[in-house]
Amino acid sequence: MSTSVLVIDDSATIRDQVIRTLKEVGLFENYLEARDGLEGFKTLIDAKADLVICDVDMPRMDGFKFLQLVESRPELLGVPIIMLTGMMDFDSKIRGLEQGASDYLTKPFDVGELVARVKVQLKIKSLQDELKKANELLKRLTNIDHLTNLFNRRYLAEILDGEFFRARRNKEELSLIIFDIDYFKKVNDTFGHQNGDVVLSAVAQLAQRQLRAYDSAARYGGEEFVLVIPGTGLAGAVMAAERLRQAVLEHTFPSPMEDLTVTISLGVATYPAPNVDSVDSLFRRADEALYRAKQNGRNRVEV
Numbered sequence: 001m002s003t004s005v006l007v008i009d010d011s012a013t014i015r016d017q018v019i020r021t022l023k024e025v026g027l028f029e030n031y032l033e034a035r036d037g038l039e040g041f042k043t044l045i046d047a048k049a050d051l052v053i054c055d056v057d058m059p060r061m062d063g064f065k066f067l068q069l070v071e072s073r074p075e076l077l078g079v080p081i082i083m084l085t086g087m088m089d090f091d092s093k094i095r096g097l098e099q100g101a102s103d104y105l106t107k108p109f110d111v112g113e114l115v116a117r118v119k120v121q122l123k124i125k126s127l128q129d130e131l132k133k134a135n136e137l138l139k140r141l142t143n144i145d146h147l148t149n150l151f152n153r154r155y156l157a158e159i160l161d162g163e164f165f166r167a168r169r170n171k172e173e174l175s176l177i178i179f180d181i182d183y184f185k186k187v188n189d190t191f192g193h194q195n196g197d198v199v200l201s202a203v204a205q206l207a208q209r210q211l212r213a214y215d216s217a218a219r220y221g222g223e224e225f226v227l228v229i230p231g232t233g234l235a236g237a238v239m240a241a242e243r244l245r246q247a248v249l250e251h252t253f254p255s256p257m258e259d260l261t262v263t264i265s266l267g268v269a270t271y272p273a274p275n276v277d278s279v280d281s282l283f284r285r286a287d288e289a290l291y292r293a294k295q296n297g298r299n300r301v302e303v
């Protein structure tokens with residue numbers, strides 16, 4: 001990955017000095033320059049520098065205004081900014097740090113100190129990036145079912161609470177589809193548990209493919225799944241369920257299951273409806289519908 005630094009200063013001499021110093025150490029691959037805050041902000045947006053060194057006192061737009069602009073852009077969060085301040089100007093050092101600067105250097109700066117402070121900021125940045133990655137991984141591990149890549153049961157409960165709250169507040173509909181693979185024990189018995197797992201994740205993929213942006217799919221139990229469909233009434237949800245039923249029925253599995261067809265039974269329920277006024281009652285209603293789908297011959301949708 002190529003790394004770049006952006007140096008913002010109205011003085012060409014200072015810009016050259018900073019860039020020459022950093023080039024000698026070879027900390028970056030690209031060196032960008034700007035003459036004032038606004039030009040610097042535009043360059044930063046376009047080029048996405050990994051670190052910024054910014055003068056305080058500049059015509060047109062000073063370093064503080066630059067910090068404010070950067071603060072207003074979430075995509076620039078975490079880019080370290082080292083301010084260059086005049087020798088005696090304590091106020092602007094403090095103000096700069098308060099407004100989001102990561103560090104400051106006093107002019108005229110010592111080249112050794114410049115390099116050392118830049119290295120510290122790059123180190124902090126890389127630790128922050130690692131922490132962010134670790135957090136994303138943790139979130140995956142906590143919320144995602146590892147076999148199917150769908151949300152797990154724990155996270156489904158969170159999604160349902162959130163969506164139900166939103167639906168009630170906005171007076172919108174919220175639909176739920178619960179489905180279960182038919183005679184799945186037979187798949188395991190015939191092809192083995194491992195091939196059973198392949199079927200499970202293929203069915204999960206088919207369900208995932210049906211979803212729109214705000215829908216969610218979760219693995220609720222062994223071979224039971226739940227789809228949460230906000231902003232959709234019973235008729236729309238039944239159509240989605242029917243499409244999924246058809247897609248599963250028509251799916252071809254890999255060897256040795258080429259000739260296998262699996263079917264699913266689906267139960268659909270929508271909030272609001274008589275006696276459906278909570279997550280629990282919505283869930284119960286969909287589960288009862290699923291039970292009826294099984295009773296009435298499987299491979300079908302019931303409400």
Ligand code: GH3
Nearest residue numbers: 180181182183184185186188193194196197222223
């Ligand atoms: P029904 O049509 O009534 O649903 O019949 P069924 O055979 O599918 O019955 P049921 O839903 O009760 O059976 C669930 C089976 O799914 C039993 C269990 O061995 C299997 N199963 C549950 N979790 C997994 C899993 O992670 N992998 C595999 N391969 N099988 C699983």
Ligand code: MG
Nearest residue numbers: 010055057058
């Ligand atoms: Mg200046």
Ligand code: MG
Nearest residue numbers: 180181182184
């Ligand atoms: Mg089953």
Ligand code: MG
Nearest residue numbers: 180181223224
């Ligand atoms: Mg089951």
